[in-house]
């Protein structure tokens with residue numbers, strides 16, 4: 368692997384317009400948790416797929432690494448290549464490929480370039496009375512190309528699936544610079560291997576996504592949100608079953624919030640007013656979205672009554688207005704910010720079969736307690752089995768004091784996740800952060816197949832080296 372040098376840059380400047388070459392600001396060298404840091408790179412921001420193709424072909428010819436860059440919000444270090452791996456890679460930002468190319472409301476399809484911010488895509492869909500359901504706390508800054516590349520999840524996976532499930536077709540530049548024109552708008556296309564599924568979740572290791580055709584949905588006519596207090600995670604799961612029995616697919620979000628999460632919000636001065644007198648140990652933010660002629664408010668009132676009767680919930684509040692709904696969501700969406708304020712020793716984005724989650728939480732808490740005094744905030748997208756199980760120092764201490772224990776904590780948690788049949792990465796990807804875990808917990812036959820795919824498509828290994836697989 369070679370660094371960008373003067374010759375390479377001069378050759379590229381002779382092929383591409385001047386405005387593709389950008390000043391490298393610090394945001395391209397850092398990632399949100401500060402775990403990976405780059406020092407340099409040649410920042411290129413092409414305007415179209417042909418320019419992406421020229422850049423990647425030049426990198427392929429010269430063996431220069433390419434780091435695709437979307438919104439920079441990824442949480443596993445995929446968008447930042449530390450200088451030990453390569454001092455000066457090409458950083459390929461898709462930020463100027465940000466056009467919504469076409470919307471087909473009758474087909475429920477939108478075709479968007481990779482650099483479109485997710486919130487803008489949601490707004491474009493709303494403009495034609497449709498829903499683009501990918502929704503995550505970073506959606507004001509993450510870009511659809513980055514979300515597809517990490518197969519992002521968020522709060523609506525329970526009902527609408529993850530980013531991969533929303534993608535019908537792709538336009539992409541393969542590692543040798545060839546353009547794959549795959550922007551189909553088909554829901555059925557059984558014509559061999561599925562490159563869409565391969566590139567989604569590849570975290571920039573198999574090529575650069577430049578545009579995607581994506582599914583849209585009818586907008587629910589009636590939306591209702593409630594925060595319900597439950598005794599424990601098992602009661603939360605029983606409440607999910609009850610909600611699904613009562614309103615079926617109408618349950619669009621089902622988020623677990625722990626008492627520690629509320630305590631952290633208070634400590635950080637975030638989240639806004641608290642709806643209960645005392646901080647509940649466990650609660651669930653539930654959202655229903657129903658069709659015409661149905662009232663989500665009524666459905667939530669019925670659910671609340673039935674759950675009280677079944678002793679699954681002990682308290683709760685149903686939002687009576689848009690402002691109250693926003694206030695409830697703010698509690699949930701500020702939790703990652705509060706976590707950052709406290710400073711996690713180690714964060715774990717895990718998924719588990721639903722029924723084992725209560726046992727996992729008990730065993731993980733007990734295992735950690737045997738290692739020292741920690742605070743745990745286990746919260747997240749319970750409805751789809753995805754928890755963020757994050758470990759923090761006790762009050763009055765800072766995470767730096769526990770640096771020596773990070774590796775042991777991660778191993779204890781991920782070993783347990785593995786034993787319970789779960790995944791060490793639910794929605795953030797593998798990136799550079801979890802490449803060792805993939806080696807440790809990945810099925811060897813699957814890993815061998817993945818390596819064969821990587822070396823078939825990218826024999827020189829220029830695409831985002833060190834991501835998913837450790838750099839050799």
Ligand SMILES: Cc1cc2nc3c(=O)[nH]c(=O)nc-3n(C[C@H](O)[C@H](O)[C@H](O)COP(=O)(O)OP(=O)(O)OC[C@H]3O[C@@H](n4cnc5c(N)ncnc54)[C@H](O)[C@@H]3O)c2cc1C
Nearest residue numbers: 437438439440441445510512513514519520521571576794
């Ligand atoms: C506050 C906060 C909340 C979050 N909440 C969630 C959540 O609820 N659910 C969730 O899933 N994630 C969440 N994330 C993580 C993050 O937002 C997602 O991983 C998102 O998908 C990353 O998109 P991005 O555009 O910022 O990509 P980047 O961070 O720029 O890149 C991510 C990866 O994709 C690659 N990549 C980027 N663009 C392309 C492209 N066009 N072609 C090929 N490869 C590319 C990069 O090389 C990198 O490996 C959160 C992050 C933050 C900071």
